[in-house]
Amino acid sequence: MNRLFVLGIVVAIFIGCADKKKGNKEVMENGDNDKVAQKTTENSDVKFPVYDFDGLEPMLHKQDDRIYIINFWATWCQPCIEEMPYFEKVYKEQKHNNVELVLVNLDMPNMWKTRLEPYVEKNKIQGTVVILDDPKQNDWIPKVSEEWGGGIPATLIYNKDRRTFYEHGFTYEELNEALNKFKK
Amino acid sequence: MKNVKIFGGIALVLLFVSSFAMGFKVGENDNLDNGYQVGDVATDFSLKNVDGKMVSLADFDTAKGFLVIFTCNTCPYARAYEDRIIALDAKYKPQGVPVVAIMPNNPSDKPGDSFAKMKERAAEIGFTFPYLMDEGQKVYPQYGATRTPHVFLLEKTKSGNMVKYIGAIDDNYQDASQVDEKFVENAVDAMLAGNEIDPKTTKAIGCGIK
Numbered sequence: 001m002n003r004l005f006v007l008g009i010v011v012a013i014f015i016g017c018a019d020k021k022k023g024n025k026e027v028m029e030n031g032d033n034d035k036v037a038q039k040t041t042e043n044s045d046v047k048f049p050v051y052d053f054d055g056l057e058p059m060l061h062k063q064d065d066r067i068y069i070i071n072f073w074a075t076w077c078q079p080c081i082e083e084m085p086y087f088e089k090v091y092k093e094q095k096h097n098n099v100e101l102v103l104v105n106l107d108m109p110n111m112w113k114t115r116l117e118p119y120v121e122k123n124k125i126q127g128t129v130v131i132l133d134d135p136k137q138n139d140w141i142p143k144v145s146e147e148w149g150g151g152i153p154a155t156l157i158y159n160k161d162r163r164t165f166y167e168h169g170f171t172y173e174e175l176n177e178a179l180n181k182f183k184k
Numbered sequence: 185m186k187n188v189k190i191f192g193g194i195a196l197v198l199l200f201v202s203s204f205a206m207g208f209k210v211g212e213n214d215n216l217d218n219g220y221q222v223g224d225v226a227t228d229f230s231l232k233n234v235d236g237k238m239v240s241l242a243d244f245d246t247a248k249g250f251l252v253i254f255t256c257n258t259c260p261y262a263r264a265y266e267d268r269i270i271a272l273d274a275k276y277k278p279q280g281v282p283v284v285a286i287m288p289n290n291p292s293d294k295p296g297d298s299f300a301k302m303k304e305r306a307a308e309i310g311f312t313f314p315y316l317m318d319e320g321q322k323v324y325p326q327y328g329a330t331r332t333p334h335v336f337l338l339e340k341t342k343s344g345n346m347v348k349y350i351g352a353i354d355d356n357y358q359d360a361s362q363v364d365e366k367f368v369e370n371a372v373d374a375m376l377a378g379n380e381i382d383p384k385t386t387k388a389i390g391c392g393i394k
Contacts, residue, residue, distance in 0.1 A: 072389075074260075076259070076260050076391075077391060077392070078293075078294070078394065079392060079394060106389055108260055108264075108358065109358075111260075135355070135356040135357055135358045135359070135362070136355055136356070136364075137352070137355070137357070137387060137388045137389050138351070138352060138355055138367075138386040138387050138388060139355075141387040141388070141389070142387060148387065149330040149331065149387060150330070150331055150352075150387045150388045150389050150390055151330045151331040151389075151390060151391070151392040151393075152389060152390075152391070152392060153392065167330075168392075169392075
C-alpha cells in the first residue's frame with residue numbers, strides 16, 4: 001500500500017507541471033514519513049524525468065489525434081527564455097483544442113537543481129518539462145530532423161499526419177500561425 | 185548552366201527580399217542555408233584579435249590549413265570545449281593547422297561577449313590562439329555558422345582555403361574522457377595524410393548565434 005502511494009506521488013510529480021505545486025505539497029506534507037521523502041529523492045534527484053534519446057523518441061512520434069509542440073530549450077539559452085512566455089500562452093489557450101506542449105530541456109546536469117527547477121517553479125511553467133540528457137548529439141539530432149543543425153531554440157510541431165521543424169525562435173503570432181497549419 | 189545561374193540569382197534576390205518582408209529571424213535562417221558546404225572555398229577576413237591586432241588567414245604563411253572555430257564567452261557548450269580547443273591548437277599548430285577562434289555574437293545583445301570580456305576570458309583560460317571579434321557580424325553568415333562552438337576545418341590550396349569539415353569537435357560535450365569519436369582530430373589527421381575525411385559534417389547542440 002505504502003509503495004503504491006509512493007509510486008502515486010512520483011507519478012504525480014513526473015506528470016508534473018500542471019499539478020506540480022500540488023505534487024510538491026504532497027511530498028512536503030508527508031515529509032515526516034522519511035521513507036517517502038527518501039524514495040522521492042532517490043528516484044528523482046531532479047523533479048523532471050530524465051531521458052536519453054531512445055527514451056524521448058516515442059514522444060516525437062505519437063499517433064493520436066493531438067497536435068504536439070516539442071520545444072528544445074535550455075535555461076542558459078537567452079532566445080529560448082525569451083520565447084517561453086509565447087509557448088506557454090499558446091498552450092494555455094489551445095490545450096483544450098488537443099494541443100500538447102513538451103518542453104525538452106537541454107541544461108547540463110549541474111544546472112538541473114540550480115537553474116532548471118527554480119526557473120520552472122518561478123515561472124509556473126505549464127508545459128510538460130522533460131530533460132534530454134544524451135551527449136551523443138550527432139547521433140540523435142538528425143533523428144529529430146535532418147534539417148536541424150543543432151542550434152536552439154528549435155521546435156518540432158507534429159500530428160499523426162505531418163511534421164514541421166523550425167530552427168529559430170517564435171513570437172506569439174508566429175507560433176499561432178505555425179500551429180494553425182496543423183488544425184486544418 | 186547559365187539559366188541555372190540566373191534562376192539562382194533570382195531565387196537569392198527573392199530570398200533576400202522575403203527575408204526582410206518576413207522579419208529578421210527568418211532572414212537569419214536564410215543565412216544558414218547559404219553558408220559553406222564542404223568543398224567550398226572560404227573567404228578570408230580581417231578581424232580584431234584580443235591583443236588589439238588585426239588577423240587574417242593570409243597572415244599565416246606556413247600554415248597548411250586552419251581550424252576556424254566560432255565560439256564565445258557566454259555559451260555553456262563553448263565553455264565546456266575551451267580546454268579541448270586549446271588542446272587542438274597545441275596538437276595541430278606545430279603540424280601547420282592552427283586554431284583561429286571567432287566570436288560571432290553581437291555584444292549589444294550579449295554583454296558577456298564584449299571585446300573587453302573576450303580579452304578577460306582569453307587571459308583567464310590561457311588561449312594560445314587568436315580570439316577575434318566578428319565586428320558587425322559579417323563573417324559568420326558567410327561561413328554559415330549557426331551555433332557556438334562550430335568548427336570549420338580549412339585546407340590551404342592553390343585556389344584558396346577549401347572547407348574540408350564542418351561541425352562538432354567530438355561526440356561528447358559533457359565529458360572529454362567519455363568521447364568515442366574525435367571528429368575534428370580525425371578530420372585533420374585525414375587531411376594531413378591526404379586521406380578521405382569521414383564524416384565530413386557532424387551536428388551538435390550549441391548556442392544559437394545572436
